[in-house]
Amino acid sequence: MIRYLRNTSLLPYNTFGVEAMASHLFFLQSPGELKEMLDFPGFSQMSDDMCNLLVLGQGSNILFTDDYHGVVVRNEIGGINVTYEDETSVMIEAGSGVVWNDLVEFTVNRGWWGIENLALIPGTAGAAPVQNIGAYGVEAADVITRVNAFHLEKGKWMALDNRECGFGYRDSIFKRELRNKTIIYSVVFRLSKKAQPMLEYSGIREELERMGISDPSGADISAAVASVRRSKLPDPEILGNAGSFFKNPVVSETIYRELSGKYPQLRAHRQGDQYKIPAAWLIEKAGCKGYREGMMGCYEKQPLILVNYGGATGKQILGFSEKIQESVYSLFGIVLEREVNVF
Numbered sequence: 001m002i003r004y005l006r007n008t009s010l011l012p013y014n015t016f017g018v019e020a021m022a023s024h025l026f027f028l029q030s031p032g033e034l035k036e037m038l039d040f041p042g043f044s045q046m047s048d049d050m051c052n053l054l055v056l057g058q059g060s061n062i063l064f065t066d067d068y069h070g071v072v073v074r075n076e077i078g079g080i081n082v083t084y085e086d087e088t089s090v091m092i093e094a095g096s097g098v099v100w101n102d103l104v105e106f107t108v109n110r111g112w113w114g115i116e117n118l119a120l121i122p123g124t125a126g127a128a129p130v131q132n133i134g135a136y137g138v139e140a141a142d143v144i145t146r147v148n149a150f151h152l153e154k155g156k157w158m159a160l161d162n163r164e165c166g167f168g169y170r171d172s173i174f175k176r177e178l179r180n181k182t183i184i185y186s187v188v189f190r191l192s193k194k195a196q197p198m199l200e201y202s203g204i205r206e207e208l209e210r211m212g213i214s215d216p217s218g219a220d221i222s223a224a225v226a227s228v229r230r231s232k233l234p235d236p237e238i239l240g241n242a243g244s245f246f247k248n249p250v251v252s253e254t255i256y257r258e259l260s261g262k263y264p265q266l267r268a269h270r271q272g273d274q275y276k277i278p279a280a281w282l283i284e285k286a287g288c289k290g291y292r293e294g295m296m297g298c299y300e301k302q303p304l305i306l307v308n309y310g311g312a313t314g315k316q317i318l319g320f321s322e323k324i325q326e327s328v329y330s331l332f333g334i335v336l337e338r339e340v341n342v343f
């Protein structure tokens with residue numbers, strides 16, 4: 001029987017470590033339990049006819065600013081299966097509740113290539129397509145071939161191929177048209193059996209050298225990435241946070257030229273005829289790196305990350321983030337867009 005709790009704290013279910021109550025909390029352990037949940041007595045009223053329903057993975061990309069007056073579904077659907085294999089590639093289907101880093105380990109331990117650079121990103125496999133997780137030059141969109149979901153409003157099972165997911169930089173259809181409308185229950189990935197190391201991104205090659213490895217396996221690369229990440233990023237178990245709070249802004253060539261004329265140290269990644277500027281650099285220049293206000297602050301090693309030193313509320317953190325947005329805007333005229341989902 002599906003596990004259900006009423007008026008429950010969401011504190012254990014979000015990495016920012018903020019307090020918020022959920023009126024109704026369901027724990028989904030298989031796609032089959034979806035029907036049980038939808039048939040649960042009074043479900044329609046609980047979710048206000050699906051208008052107030054939130055799917056939660058590990059809550060590592062979420063900021064609760066209030067209690068959630070509706071249904072929260074904590075996704076715990078497990079299982080990793082090989083669905084196709086040939087000499088050069090393999091396809092695996094991961095249950096959406098599989099812990100992302102467990103999936104990375106599962107693949108690198110078998111010598112399969114594709115997601116080794118995404119080691120140690122917190123969260124679940126089902127959330128990976130939502131914001132198209134990425135790190136160290138790799139994005140989930142590079143290897144996702146299909147996302148299987150249930151459309152809550154239409155009551156229909158659906159399968160979206162890579163193109164239909166509308167992937168972009170930290171973006172997908174699940175953050176736009178399908179926001180809060182679907183429950184992703186599994187994700188299919190195509191991985192390579194042929195070595196394809198991606199070492200260009202800063203820090204990985206140096207870390208491998210430090211480890212004394214010249215011809216790295218996928219497992220070596222994921223270990224190097226994990227080590228670099230541990231040295232730079234706060235561990236949510238110790239310091240509440242949700243990773244990068246803002247996206248890196250993408251600006252026109254004219255704006256980039258103007259900025260780099262004024263700030264020759266500015267480094268940007270070219271994307272077609274636009275430029276992606278490091279938000280961390282903008283925040284640091286605006287004087288916010290390491291800035292602390294009460295129980296929250298801008299992490300001293302990586303200013304893109306806002307941290308909860310303990311006891312800050314979601315509303316306070318949101319207000320703090322708006323001050324950072326204002327500081328950056330008043331100096332550069334650039335609006336920082338949030339990466340974290342605010343509820």
Ligand SMILES: Cc1cc2nc3c(=O)[nH]c(=O)nc-3n(C[C@H](O)[C@H](O)[C@H](O)COP(=O)(O)OP(=O)(O)OC[C@H]3O[C@@H](n4cnc5c(N)ncnc54)[C@H](O)[C@@H]3O)c2cc1C
Pocket residue numbers: 015054055056057058059060061062075096121122123124125126127128130131132133134135174182183184185233234235236241242243244341
């Ligand atoms: C220390 C730290 C480092 C991080 N580093 C990175 C990084 O390098 N790169 C990166 O991209 N992200 C990073 N993140 C952000 C986060 O890890 C990812 O966004 C992750 O995919 C979120 O997974 P989750 O299961 O916790 O999702 P949640 O936070 O629970 O949910 C995120 C969003 O996805 C939706 N969602 C979740 N599961 C489902 C589902 N099954 N069906 C439908 N919708 C769903 C939720 O409704 C919500 O809108 C970092 C976070 C932390 C705390």
